[in-house]
Amino acid sequence: MTASEYTLSLRIPLAFLLLAACSGPLDSSECLHARTAAMSADAGRGSHAVGDAGGRADVYGGDAASRPPVGSEGEPFTIAVMADAQYADVATHGRRQYRDSLAKLTESVADCNERDLAFVVQLGDAIDRDAGSFAPVQEVFDDLRAPLYHVLGNHDYEVDDAVKAQVPELLGMPAPYHAVTRPGWRFLILDGNDVSTYAHPAGSDALRRSLAYRAEQAPDAPEWNGAIGAEQLAWLEDQLDEAEEAGERVVLFCHFPLRPANTHVLWNADEVLAVLDRHPNVVAWINGHNHRGGYVERNGVHHLTMHGMVDTDDNAYAFLRFTEQTLEVDGVGREENRCLVLP
Numbered sequence: 001m002t003a004s005e006y007t008l009s010l011r012i013p014l015a016f017l018l019l020a021a022c023s024g025p026l027d028s029s030e031c032l033h034a035r036t037a038a039m040s041a042d043a044g045r046g047s048h049a050v051g052d053a054g055g056r057a058d059v060y061g062g063d064a065a066s067r068p069p070v071g072s073e074g075e076p077f078t079i080a081v082m083a084d085a086q087y088a089d090v091a092t093h094g095r096r097q098y099r100d101s102l103a104k105l106t107e108s109v110a111d112c113n114e115r116d117l118a119f120v121v122q123l124g125d126a127i128d129r130d131a132g133s134f135a136p137v138q139e140v141f142d143d144l145r146a147p148l149y150h151v152l153g154n155h156d157y158e159v160d161d162a163v164k165a166q167v168p169e170l171l172g173m174p175a176p177y178h179a180v181t182r183p184g185w186r187f188l189i190l191d192g193n194d195v196s197t198y199a200h201p202a203g204s205d206a207l208r209r210s211l212a213y214r215a216e217q218a219p220d221a222p223e224w225n226g227a228i229g230a231e232q233l234a235w236l237e238d239q240l241d242e243a244e245e246a247g248e249r250v251v252l253f254c255h256f257p258l259r260p261a262n263t264h265v266l267w268n269a270d271e272v273l274a275v276l277d278r279h280p281n282v283v284a285w286i287n288g289h290n291h292r293g294g295y296v297e298r299n300g301v302h303h304l305t306m307h308g309m310v311d312t313d314d315n316a317y318a319f320l321r322f323t324e325q326t327l328e329v330d331g332v333g334r335e336e337n338r339c340l341v342l343p
């Protein structure tokens, strides 16, 4: 964590104190009002640091003239996100209640079906282990009315070597990474297991390349994380360029966080952040993996970590409502409500 990120992490709780009164679905004007009041109070304390030094500065400084148009003819829309269900038919271990995840997923799907959602994103680690765990999870998701997009997590590869290449297919994914668009918006599903020690079978070229990468680039990084490889990174840069030309705002989904900097981040988090820094149309990076959840803002990009659904008796998922000015997080269970102002 850099000094400015640390400063930010101290500032955010103050902002959210003003949101404590919010309950149930957030109202956009209420949300903006609370945030503006929080930021004014903060500015009064003489602090303007938002995110790392350099790059884009103030999220509130978003130049209205250069702001990309909001999606779908300016109509707000809502999606749902959930992370780390880690379903397995095995006994509870510590906070992880593996079997209970099916009931939690079923509850979240029923809740999603009560609402008008653009789509739902499952942020990875749908299963904890064994390829046989995918079918019961998929059966629950079969009842979902909204389109569903999966993100690949490290636990999704806790399967036999012979099955590893089929994991995206087992989840019904069109590809390990891909783009979803709607007017004014581009959503990118990323694969952070691309370069990793666990996603490729023994003896494969991909594993050999991954091990060489780790030895050279990330020798001390935990083996339960991975990296976004060169090819995917080039694709990401192209997508961000295209989105910029099309006047689209971009939201990225990955199983792994980039920030705050800790043992959960992608091996090449700094390299990915450098790509994001070149594209002011990126507004959010949304991930799972770190079950504790959390939030940090860096250079105008909202980095949102969702809580792990598998933990505890309580469920955890959220509805994200995108308006022209805000991203409103309507948390369920352990997931907090948040109101984030878009650049």
Ligand SMILES: [Zn+2]
Pocket: 125, 153, 154, 155, 255, 288, 289, 290
């Ligand atoms: Zn994970």
